[in-house]
Amino acid sequence: MKFFIDTADLDEIREAASWGVLSGVTTNPSLYARTGGKLADFEPHMVKICEICEGLPVSAESTANTTEEMIAEGRRLAALAPNIVVKLPVCEASLPATHQLASEGIRVNMTLVFSAPQALMAARAGARYISPFVGRFDDIGDEGLDHLAEMVTAVKNYTYGYWDEEGGPEIITASVRTPHHVTQAALLGADIATVPFGALKKCLKHPLTDQGLASFEADWAKVVASQ
Template structure:
């Protein structure tokens, strides 16, 4: 399974890139707002993320509300860098936009997917990536992982033709909160997990690893003291 980082924070992206584990970046308006970014600087910020992550897909989201506006935004965003992926929310306006963009070779990440029918429609319209959410289901007392499994099974039953040469559409597990979300997504066969940096750190750490390191350090101190 591939790891994307779900952030617009350049420092987080640079650090995660240094680990050698990233295959892409996803952003959204909320994540950009958390950086303190301004509207006038949005495209320059996305271009810088693309530069830092050269060759890796970087999702930049359109806030347009019409099909025409989404297509216009997508063309402009795609012109920023060859690794831009345009993020669109699943809705009646975004499906024809995605179909048009796919015909132009512009990759779309269809986001805010919460059901298998939504995911299937996104895939059929030509989305390169489909992003079902997990954590937001958990927030309302539902089982986000069960919902994800339904999406994965449904989408992978079929081939779609638009991105066969690239292996798409790929399923991005989104709204990831815990290492268990990552584990279960991998076991289900989801292609990608897009993970906030705090959750990515949790994936590295384990209490038994920390305990083991502490014991090794203590024993090595004894060896060093007797040198």
């Protein structure tokens, strides 16, 4: 499974990229707002992310509301850098926009997906990536991983004629909160997990690892002291 980082923070992206495990970046208006970014700086900020992650897909979300506006904004965003992916929310307006953009070779990440029918329509319209949100189900007392399992199975039952050479459409497990979400997404066959930096760091942690390191350090200190 591939790891994307879900952030617009340049420092977090740089650090995650330095680990050698990063395969892409997803952003959204809320994440950009948390950086204190201004409207005029949005597109230059996306370019900076693309430069840090050269060759890796970077999802930049459209805030347009109509099909025509989504197409126009999608073209503009895609022109910023060759690795930009246009992020659109699944809705009636975005399906024809996705279809048109895909026909022009522009990759779309369809987001805010919460059901198998939504995921299937996104794939059929030509989405390169489909982003089911797991944690938001958990927030309302539902089991997000059960819904993810349905979507992964349903989408992978078929071929769609889009992005075949790139292996698409790919399922991005989004709204990831814990390492457990990552583990289960991998076991379910999701292609990607897009993970906030804090949760990504938690994926490195385990109490037995910490215990083992402490034991090794203590034993080595004895060796050093014996010299």
